[in-house]
C-alpha cells in the first residue's frame with residue numbers, strides 16, 4: 251500500500267501527466283507567459299462551469315479577497331463581519347486595508363459563521379459580511395443574504411475551500427458557491443479542490459461594474475495602458491497555471507465525487523463511535539470535502555493525532571488557534587467568552603487525510619487505526 255498522505259498531488263498528477271506536460275510545454279514554446287490565451291480560455295471555461303457572468307483571475311486567494319474589498323466603496327474604520335474560525339487570510343486583508351474586522355462565532359455542527367451572531371454584531375458602521383465556506387460546505391447563505399439585504403451590506407464569499415459546492419436558495423434556485431454575494435473569492439493553491447502547480451486565485455461576480463473595477467485594480471488601476479485611474483496592485487494568474495487549471499477543471503466534478511466517497515467511507519466507519527462527531531452535512535449545501543474534519547473529546551484529540559502519526563497516518567488540526575487569540579490580532583482580543591464554539595472547536599477538531607486518490611485499502615487502514623485508538627484507550 252502506498253504511503254498515506256494528507257494530500258496526494260503526485261498521484262493525481264500521474265493520471266493527467268501527458269496532458270499537463272504538453273500544456274506546460276506549449277505555453278513555454280509560445281512565450282505567452284503573462285495574460286496569454288490560456289488565461290482567457292480558463293476564465294471563460296470557469297465562468298461556464300460556475301454559472302457566473304465574470305471570473306477575474308488573479309495571483310492567489312488572498313489577493314482575490316483584497317481586490318474584492320478594494321473594489322467596494324469602503325473607507326477606513328468600516329466594519330466587516332467575518333468568522334473567527336478560518337484561515338488568517340480572510341481577516342488579514344481586512345486589517346491591511348485599515349477596515350475593522352469584527353469576528354463572530356460559528357455553528358457547532360457546520361463550523362460555519364453563525365447568522366444569529368452576525369445579527370448581534372451589526373452596527374451603523376457595518377459595511378460587509380464575509381462568510382467563509384469552511385472545509386467545503388457553504389455557510390447559511392439564505393440567512394446571510396437576507397441579513398445583508400435588510401441592512402444594505404455587501405456580501406463577499408470566501409470560497410477558497412468550496413469551489414463547486416452547490417447551494418439551494420430560498421426560491422429553490424441552485425447556485426454555485428461564490429456566485430451568490432457581490433463577490434466570490436477563491437484560491438487555486440495546490441492543495442485546494444481545484445489547485446494549480448503554484449499560486450493562483452480568482453474573483454467572481456455577476457455585477458458588470460464591480461467586475462470592471464476589480465479587473466482594473468488587478469492591473470495597476472489602469473484600463474488604458476499607462477493611464478492609472480485608481481491605485482491598484484499587480485495580481486495575475488500565470489499562463490502556465492491557467493493551462494494546468496484548464497485540464498484539471500475538466501475533472502473537478504470527478505475529484506469532488508472521489509472526496510465525497512472518501513467522506514462517506516469515514517462517516518460509515520465512525521457511525522457507532524460515540525466519541526466521534528462526524529462533519530455535519532447541511533441540507534441547503536453540498537459538501538465538497540476540502541477537509542474531512544471531525545470532532546473528538548478535547549482530552550483525546552492530541553493523543554489520537556499522535557497515535558495516527560505513529561502509524562504513519564497524517565492528521566492535521568485546522569485550526570489550532572482562533573483568530574482572536576493570534577498575536578497579530580492582539581487588538582481584537584475581547585476574551586474567550588465571546589467565542590465559546592470556536593474555542594471549543596480549536597481543542598476538538600481533527601482533519602483526516604482527504605484527497606482524490608485515497609484507496610479503499612488506505613481508508614480501511616485510517617479508519618481502523620482511529621477505531622483502535624478508542625477501543626484501546
Ligand SMILES: *Cc1c(COP(=O)(O)O)cnc(C)c1O
Nearest residue numbers: 310311312337339410411437439
Ligand atoms: C487558502 C485560503 C485562502 C487564501 O488562499 P491563497 O491562495 O493561499 O492566498 C483564503 N481563505 C481561505 C478560507 C483559505 O482556505
